[in-house]
Amino acid sequence: MWHRSSEVFVLMGTAVDAATRDTNGSLIEKNPTVVFVLGGPGSGKGTQCANIVQHFGYTHLSAGDLLRAEIKSGSDNGTMIQNMIKEGKIVPSEVTIKILQNAMLESGNDKFLIDGFPRNEENRAAFEEVTKIVPAFVLFFECSEEEMERRLLGRNQGREDDNIETIRKRFKVFVESSIPVVEHYKSRGKVRKIDAAKPIEQVFQAVKTVFTVHNDKAVA
Ligand SMILES: Nc1ncnc2c1ncn2[C@@H]1O[C@H](COP(=O)(O)OP(=O)(O)OP(=O)(O)O)[C@@H](O)[C@H]1O
Ligand SMILES: Nc1ccn([C@@H]2O[C@H](COP(=O)(O)O)[C@@H](O)[C@H]2O)c(=O)n1
Numbered sequence: 508m509w510h511r512s513s514e515v516f517v518l519m520g521t522a523v524d525a526a527t528r529d530t531n532g533s534l535i536e537k538n539p540t541v542v543f544v545l546g547g548p549g550s551g552k553g554t555q556c557a558n559i560v561q562h563f564g565y566t567h568l569s570a571g572d573l574l575r576a577e578i579k580s581g582s583d584n585g586t587m588i589q590n591m592i593k594e595g596k597i598v599p600s601e602v603t604i605k606i607l608q609n610a611m612l613e614s615g616n617d618k619f620l621i622d623g624f625p626r627n628e629e630n631r632a633a634f635e636e637v638t639k640i641v642p643a644f645v646l647f648f649e650c651s652e653e654e655m656e657r658r659l660l661g662r663n664q665g666r667e668d669d670n671i672e673t674i675r676k677r678f679k680v681f682v683e684s685s686i687p688v689v690e691h692y693k694s695r696g697k698v699r700k701i702d703a704a705k706p707i708e709q710v711f712q713a714v715k716t717v718f719t720v721h722n723d724k725a726v727a
């Protein structure tokens with residue numbers, strides 16, 4: 508239930524401004540298909556999402572990429588987001604959800620891979636509460652920390668968080684905050700686990716099977 512509270516609308520304790528409420532109304536009408544793509548830092552989420560887009564017509568929304576774009580745009584939240592990313596911390600849900608909602612609406616598509624979100628229980632509960640969207644399934648890339656660390660240190664994309672100190676913090680946040688989200692969806696039969704330690708092409712073969720089965724079920 509929505510309550511008007513001066514300039515903001517409050518839904519079950521979540522403060523959302525009027526623009527977000529309007530965006531949300533349009534999103535609900537679209538009834539989009541959402542797949543959450545989760546896995547540790549460097550497990551290969553972005554790499555595989557690029558392949559899925561080519562084969563299955565989804566729009567790829569990386570929460571991390573969108574937050575980095577928000578920093579570059581000079582937004583009021585830029586400095587706060589930059590500090591959180593440098594420390595491997597999770598940005599408050601209301602900020603990330605608003606950015607995701609806008610990106611979903613702007614895309615014009617109705618099928619989304621949401622990569623790196625939800626990162627914690629607060630992200631998960633707030634997204635479901637605000638958008639009313641339940642994911643079709645959760646693609647979960649499983650990989651050892653040793654392999655993920657090797658990949659991140661070799662990535663060379665100039666990311667401020669790809670240094671050993673921040674990488675260790677990101678691993679800790681992943682274990683403590685993100686794994687419980689995976690467990691939540693696992694208990695609801697929504698998790699499709701992929702062995703992400705294999706070479707890129709082999710990982711994609713397994714990913715393709717998941718999406719093909721999903722599509723076959725949708726038309727059956
Ligand atoms: N299966 C794989 N085998 C070896 N290297 C891989 C594999 N998948 C991705 N990589 C490489 O590992 C690095 C990290 O991959 P990617 O950026 O896709 O990970 P990510 O899960 O999106 O990471 P982050 O959470 O930090 O955004 C990249 O340099 C990528 O080329
Ligand atoms: N839901 C999210 C997603 C990301 N962040 C922050 O961005 C950093 C990088 O994310 P990647 O998915 O690109 O690795 C991450 O460590 C967080 O600081 C977030 O706050 N919330």
Ligand SMILES: [Mg+2]
Binds near residue numbers: 552553571
């Ligand atoms: Mg990524």
